[in-house]
Amino acid sequence: MKVTLLTDVDLCIGCYTCETACKQEHDLPIGIRLMRVIQVGPKEIGGRLVMDFVPMHCRHCENPPCMAVCPVDAITKRPDGIVLYDQEICIGCKRCIEACPFGAAQYNPETERAQACDLCYHRVDQGLVPACVYHCPTGSLVFNEPAVFTETRQAQQAEGYLQHRFPDGPDSLLSELGEA
Amino acid sequence: MNDRSPSTSGRKIVRTVCQGCHCDCGVLAHVEDGRVVKVEGDPDHPMNEGMLCPKGLSVTQFLYHADRIIYPLRRTGERGEGKWERISMDDALDYTANRFRETLDKYGPSALSWSWGDAAHQSCLWSKQAWLKAMGSPTHWHSDAHYCYHPLLIANQVTFGSYSTSEEGLDYRHARSIFLWGGNPVMSHPTRARDIMIGRKNGARLVVIDPKFTQLASKADLYLPIRPGTDDALAMGMINIIIQEEIYDKEFVEQWCVGFDKLRTRAREYPVERVAHITGLDAEDIVRAARMSGNYTPCIHHGRMGVQQNRNCVQTNRAISVLVALCGSLDVKGGHVSKLNSPKGFKGVFYIVDTREELRLPAEIEDTRIGAQEYPLFSGAESLAISCAHPPSVVHAILTEKPYPVKANWFLNDMVVCLEGQRENVKALMELEFTVGSDFFMTPTMELCDVILPPTMWLEKDGIAEVFYQTGHKDFIAARQKVVEPRGETMDDSMMDLEIIQRMGLEIPGPWRTPQDFYDYQLEGLGITFEEFKDIGYIEGEIKYKRYEESGLNTPSGKVELYSSILEKHGYDPLPYYVENARTPLATPELTEEYPLNLITGNRHVAFFHSNNRQIPWCRELEPMPYLDIHPETARDLGLSDGDWAWIETPETSDRVKMPARLTRAMPRDVVHAPSHWWFPETAGPDHGAFQSSINLVLTNDGPYGPISGASTLRGTLCRIYRVEDKE
Numbered sequence: 075m076k077v078t079l080l081t082d083v084d085l086c087i088g089c090y091t092c093e094t095a096c097k098q099e100h101d102l103p104i105g106i107r108l109m110r111v112i113q114v115g116p117k118e119i120g121g122r123l124v125m126d127f128v129p130m131h132c133r134h135c136e137n138p139p140c141m142a143v144c145p146v147d148a149i150t151k152r153p154d155g156i157v158l159y160d161q162e163i164c165i166g167c168k169r170c171i172e173a174c175p176f177g178a179a180q181y182n183p184e185t186e187r188a189q190a191c192d193l194c195y196h197r198v199d200q201g202l203v204p205a206c207v208y209h210c211p212t213g214s215l216v217f218n219e220p221a222v223f224t225e226t227r228q229a230q231q232a233e234g235y236l237q238h239r240f241p242d243g244p245d246s247l248l249s250e251l252g253e254a
Numbered sequence: 255m256n257d258r259s260p261s262t263s264g265r266k267i268v269r270t271v272c273q274g275c276h277c278d279c280g281v282l283a284h285v286e287d288g289r290v291v292k293v294e295g296d297p298d299h300p301m302n303e304g305m306l307c308p309k310g311l312s313v314t315q316f317l318y319h320a321d322r323i324i325y326p327l328r329r330t331g332e333r334g335e336g337k338w339e340r341i342s343m344d345d346a347l348d349y350t351a352n353r354f355r356e357t358l359d360k361y362g363p364s365a366l367s368w369s370w371g372d373a374a375h376q377s378c379l380w381s382k383q384a385w386l387k388a389m390g391s392p393t394h395w396h397s398d399a400h401y402c403y404h405p406l407l408i409a410n411q412v413t414f415g416s417y418s419t420s421e422e423g424l425d426y427r428h429a430r431s432i433f434l435w436g437g438n439p440v441m442s443h444p445t446r447a448r449d450i451m452i453g454r455k456n457g458a459r460l461v462v463i464d465p466k467f468t469q470l471a472s473k474a475d476l477y478l479p480i481r482p483g484t485d486d487a488l489a490m491g492m493i494n495i496i497i498q499e500e501i502y503d504k505e506f507v508e509q510w511c512v513g514f515d516k517l518r519t520r521a522r523e524y525p526v527e528r529v530a531h532i533t534g535l536d537a538e539d540i541v542r543a544a545r546m547s548g549n550y551t552p553c554i555h556h557g558r559m560g561v562q563q564n565r566n567c568v569q570t571n572r573a574i575s576v577l578v579a580l581c582g583s584l585d586v587k588g589g590h591v592s593k594l595n596s597p598k599g600f601k602g603v604f605y606i607v608d609t610r611e612e613l614r615l616p617a618e619i620e621d622t623r624i625g626a627q628e629y630p631l632f633s634g635a636e637s638l639a640i641s642c643a644h645p646p647s648v649v650h651a652i653l654t655e656k657p658y659p660v661k662a663n664w665f666l667n668d669m670v671v672c673l674e675g676q677r678e679n680v681k682a683l684m685e686l687e688f689t690v691g692s693d694f695f696m697t698p699t700m701e702l703c704d705v706i707l708p709p710t711m712w713l714e715k716d717g718i719a720e721v722f723y724q725t726g727h728k729d730f731i732a733a734r735q736k737v738v739e740p741r742g743e744t745m746d747d748s749m750m751d752l753e754i755i756q757r758m759g760l761e762i763p764g765p766w767r768t769p770q771d772f773y774d775y776q777l778e779g780l781g782i783t784f785e786e787f788k789d790i791g792y793i794e795g796e797i798k799y800k801r802y803e804e805s806g807l808n809t810p811s812g813k814v815e816l817y818s819s820i821l822e823k824h825g826y827d828p829l830p831y832y833v834e835n836a837r838t839p840l841a842t843p844e845l846t847e848e849y850p851l852n853l854i855t856g857n858r859h860v861a862f863f864h865s866n867n868r869q870i871p872w873c874r875e876l877e878p879m880p881y882l883d884i885h886p887e888t889a890r891d892l893g894l895s896d897g898d899w900a901w902i903e904t905p906e907t908s909d910r911v912k913m914p915a916r917l918t919r920a921m922p923r924d925v926v927h928a929p930s931h932w933w934f935p936e937t938a939g940p941d942h943g944a945f946q947s948s949i950n951l952v953l954t955n956d957g958p959y960g961p962i963s964g965a966s967t968l969r970g971t972l973c974r975i976y977r978v979e980d981k982e
Binding site for chain 1: 292293294295304305306307308311312314440441444445447448451467469470471472473477860861871872873875876918919920
């Protein structure tokens with residue numbers, strides 16, 4: 075079974091809890107954030123302000139570009155999909171940092187090695203969820219098989235169809251505000 | 255895959271309660287060889303259900319910080335010179351008690367006082383009160399009482415009795431509409447942000463009223479970028495629309511409210527066009543907001559610091575309370591649930607301090623308290639808040655000896671940066687004959703103390719978390735327990751207080767010789783001891799709705815007082831109203847030519863609580879500097895690029911402060927936001943940069959104050975901004 079970490083951006087409130095949960099779990103120094111929430115906006119789009127918070131972390135790619143370029147084979151992929159950076163083998167050459175399109179591979183200034191989100195495999199191996207997922211207050215971070223995320227998304231979208239077909243239904247904002 | 259139970263391999267796990275802010279989240283502390291190696295949220299705790307925030311998750315860096323004060327210190331040089339000697343706790347307590355005793359004998363009890371402001375010291379409220387009671391001193395102050403929780407308490411109490419507030423007991427999860435007035439719980443109380451997001455998922459409409467486009471504004475159905483300090487006008491306008499369109503709860507108003515006709519007449523003074531002009535909002539949006547409140551009930555109207563930190567805050571809160579009542583959302587599921595659901599028989603600290611003979615001072619002494627004459631509902635014997643002295647007036651009293659001299663003060667927080675009028679705060683500190691400090695780090699305030707008695711932090715002490723900010727769907731108490739032995743010679747604040755009382759030759763005003771004795775006393779009505787409670791963890795009360803149907807409300811009329819008889823009796827306006835802040839483009843157009851921008855201050859950051867955590871690496875990394883939020887086009891006009899340092903001047907004081915600009919469209923073009931409570935632990939004492947970037951340096955403590963709680967205005971004044979030139 076493959077596991078992964080996906081985000082429902084609509085539920086991310088920009089509280090930075092996941093960042094600190096990760097820092098604590100991996101005892102990280104200043105200057106490396108394996109989980110980082112990026113604020114996008116606010117921007118003015120169509121006359122209104124919009125803003126998102128997007129948690130950025132290793133995507134645990136199926137064909138990891140970082141793994142392909144590592145000269146010492148420090149990067150491996152487990153059968154469950156977790157990509158691991160072996161801190162003993164890493165020589166700190168930073169090629170993985172160049173190769174990663176997500177900025178997930180990072181340089182640890184204290185250990186002088188490359189590091190990326192390891193999905194808290196030490197927790198996963200005990201049947202637990204990663205520390206960021208555990209502490210996320212809204213369920214924005216989802217740790218599961220990708221198919222489960224897909225199913226949830228499909229169900230949410232399907233729900234939206236009903237809303238569109240019955241905009242004047244009893245729970246409709248427009249009708250109750252007398253603006254329909 | 256969904257197992258949320260904490261990891262357990264090879265460690266002792268102790269259940270306790272965080273004290274990083276007022277949320278009181280449950281924590282599982284992982285201990286190895288007597289050291290806390292990690293903390294996790296307690297999945298069984300009713301408040302946080304497993305979540306924690308960056309403050310809580312960084313706590314090992316706090317607990318074991320190399321700069322934490324863990325041994326008592328006595329000043330050896332001049333005050334503020336930074337010369338200290340380490341002494342034993344026993345000597346420090348003797349020295350402190352002797353100096354206090356001298357002050358008591360020379361000036362009388364009122365000259366001794368204590369002050370606080372952060373969550374970490376809330377648990378010693380009872381024992382500090384015991385110290386005051388033992389001496390007979392009414393002088394206690396709380397750096398932000400006049401514009402924090404207290405104005406809201408006063409407003410809610412005159413409207414609902416001590417029954418409900420617009421701060422606690424908010425049942426977001428079941429609400430159908432949620433109004434956030436000047437607050438961003440993502441940053442201030444993340445547990446509440448979580449509840450709001452659950453409510454939103456359950457279908458609640460979210461309305462955010464805030465000059466700044468906050469995290470939750472980006473999730474809102476309706477965002478109202480209100481002009482700073484005009485929430486009172488908006489609330490009155492919404493009341494008017496709700497009454498005119500007859501979308502209020504007629505049955506509830508008829509049966510349970512008094513003064514409706516007078517309210518209706520008052521509300522007519524706020525037609526939507528006028529309100530739109532005052533607030534800078536679109537009239538259609540105001541109507542939409544009013545209709546959402548009236549139609550989507552139960553509704554929650556949650557007023558936060560953006561409301562409180564303006565001089566008219568009590569009346570603004572009154573108007574917001576009235577909205578809750580009109581919309582029939584008092585004490586119903588999904589609304590503002592009563593405060594009467596806490597575990598039966600438990601004696602809460604506020605209840606004890608306010609009502610129990612052991613700790614309450616005689617009314618004639620309370621009525622001498624600084625501020626009691628000017629603000630009787632805030633500082634006097636009839637106070638409807640947690641009665642305390644008016645903070646700026648204490649600073650003035652120290653400097654002028656009026657209405658009476660204050661000569662010794664025990665500082666529990668960083669008063670220097672946490673109260674407006676910073677330059678005067680320092681003057682007052684220097685004027686005191688004896689200053690004692692109990693804080694965790696060498697802050698600008700601790701630097702000016704004569705002796706420092708270092709307290710234990712929450713992982714090192716017992717206590718009962720009363721969960722100050724109850725959610726509406728759960729009401730409970732939780733056991734805080736000592737996880738590891740205290741570092742160095744730190745001591746539980748309350749134990750220090752009991753020691754000081756006895757070493758001053760005074761009587762402890764109750765049968766308590768240790769803090770645990772007091773916790774037993776609090777729990778005796780539940781038939782358990784504190785030791786037993788530690789094993790139980792937490793106790794929930796029974797949630798019941800519409801409790802007023804059994805016993806009425808404890809207002810003079812027994813009903814919701816839309817027209818307040820208490821305010822009338824004290825000579826205040828019994829009906830809510832709008833008044834412009836003292837220094838704004840509308841109030842002072844000529845001043846606005848010199849100071850063309852609106853200034854709001856003090857948005858919270860989730861990594862900090864007031865002035866705390868600036869030295870905690872994982873916290874500081876999230877918000878390294880005190881960024882001045884400014885609209886990109888406003889910044890461009892001022893020649894400021896992102897990250898450029900900018901000076902801020904106000905018409906309030908002759909000082910200026912500087913901050914790096916953060917260009918963001920979250921701010922309207924004519925409003926800037928400056929964060930509060932900033933100091934830099936990494937820079938040299940005694941002020942540690944507090945005179946560089948602490949916004950309280952440019953906010954006055956000379957008023958004009960609000961008439962009821964004496965609130966100063968921190969979120970609606972004027973300023974001018976200009977570039978910091980090189981070498982400045």
